[in-house]
Amino acid sequence: MDRNSPKKQSGTMTEVAYEKIREMIQMNRLGPDQRINYPDLAVKLQMSKTPIISALNRLEEAGYVYLKPNHGYYVRDVEPHQMLQALEAREMLEMANMDAVVAGATEQDLDALEKIHEAYREGMEQYFDRNSIMLNRDFHRNLARIGKNEFMIRAIDQLNDWLIFRTGAILSRFLIQFKVHEESQGHGQIIDALRKKDGKLAKEIMRSHLRRPIKFVKEQLGGLEIN
Numbered sequence: 001m002d003r004n005s006p007k008k009q010s011g012t013m014t015e016v017a018y019e020k021i022r023e024m025i026q027m028n029r030l031g032p033d034q035r036i037n038y039p040d041l042a043v044k045l046q047m048s049k050t051p052i053i054s055a056l057n058r059l060e061e062a063g064y065v066y067l068k069p070n071h072g073y074y075v076r077d078v079e080p081h082q083m084l085q086a087l088e089a090r091e092m093l094e095m096a097n098m099d100a101v102v103a104g105a106t107e108q109d110l111d112a113l114e115k116i117h118e119a120y121r122e123g124m125e126q127y128f129d130r131n132s133i134m135l136n137r138d139f140h141r142n143l144a145r146i147g148k149n150e151f152m153i154r155a156i157d158q159l160n161d162w163l164i165f166r167t168g169a170i171l172s173r174f175l176i177q178f179k180v181h182e183e184s185q186g187h188g189q190i191i192d193a194l195r196k197k198d199g200k201l202a203k204e205i206m207r208s209h210l211r212r213p214i215k216f217v218k219e220q221l222g223g224l225e226i227n
């Protein structure tokens with residue numbers, strides 16, 4: 001099929017609309033339970049309503065929006081317990097990937113992680129902010145890629161992207177109190193263990209690192225401690 005055919009162009013515009021609308025939600029320019037106005041989006045994105053509606057269908061499948069019959073699409077809000085479930089799922093996924101990470105880590109991989117870690121430390125505030133969250137995502141994304149399992153990488157990416165969106169919605173209630181310097185120490189210790197090729201230590205540090213935000217959110221929710 002010709003790359004410039006109407007069908008190809010429509011698919012491309014849908015992809016652009018999907019990314020732009022998702023970014024608006026992640027950056028809280030579209031807030032929880034806010035109704036999404038098609039004409040306004042068409043003007044902002046400089047495209048017709050057709051790719052916007054197609055993008056919203058995809059965003060509904062991804063959990064970013066929901067459809068009210070006869071009313072349109074709204075930004076989906078999230079309960080704190082859903083964030084807890086996502087953090088627990090992240091622990092399971094990233095720990096399942098650690099054997100491949102330990103086996104596949106090269107000095108070049110670890111140097112790239114070190115650069116992200118340094119940027120994280122240099123821009124560090126006392127508590128989490130948007131920049132800290134994005135750098136934290138980049139660290140975990142690059143760590144996952146060392147394992148070279150496409151399906152695992154995609155699953156971890158999607159989950160971390162979801163967490164960023166949800167973190168944006170409840171940042172002031174939870175992670176704004178989460179201490180960045182302690183998170184940064186975990187990143188550095190993981191890199192050090194991987195450089196020493198100590199897989200057991202790397203996995204122990206990683207599990208502790210992933211459980212810190214789970215424990216923190218559980219405490220905020222009044223839940224049980226993790227043993």
